[in-house]
Amino acid sequence: MSRIDIDVDPCDHITADAIGKPGQRVFYLHAYQDKRTITIIIEKAQLVSLAIGVEQFLAQLSQQYPDLEEASGDYVEEVMRINPPVDPLFRAGEIGLGYDKDRDRVVVFAKELLTEEQDPEEGSQIRYWATRTQLRQLARWGQEVSSRGRPICAQCGQPMEPGGHFCPKKNGHLH
DSSP, X not given: OOOOEEEEOSOSEEEEEEESSTTSOEEEEEEEETTEEEEEEEOHHHHHHHHHHHHHHHHHHHHHOTTSOOOOOOOOHXXXXXXXXXXXXXXXXXXXXXXXXXXXXXXEEEEEOOOTTSOGGGOOEEEEEEOHHHHHHHHHHHHHHHHTSXXXXXXXXXXXXXXXXXXXXXXXXXX
16 A cells, blocks of 8 residues: 555544444544545544543643633534445554644644554655644544443453453453
């Protein structure tokens, strides 16, 4: 596969969602620009980290630039959902955030997950340029989507199956 280097600038809309049943869901980061859709696969843990990171990042921006208007986190679920089929470009390995003060745009950058044998210079990357409000909506929706999965074991932090859970902290006993 050839290297992809895309700037989605600006995003008309950015969201994340999961498709499938809990325990078998695939998570996506998904953006629209004009008539094109740019989608990548992410892990649930990456979505949770991104949601937390966005909130912390926006709080830092508010402290650094007190004149910025507060970004709203209000979203409409129907607008935030993605509908299959989706055609992801790659699976994300690294996700980060940046800010362009002059344009008041936040960038979410994602780099492709590579194997040890692959040259890091050949990895694909995407930069999603969005407003602070778009990112706060993504963060709030991302928290909601990730919470809809399997319950998490309070002992070991792993997802629990409906029929029971093999918990290493309980010496492997189902509970």
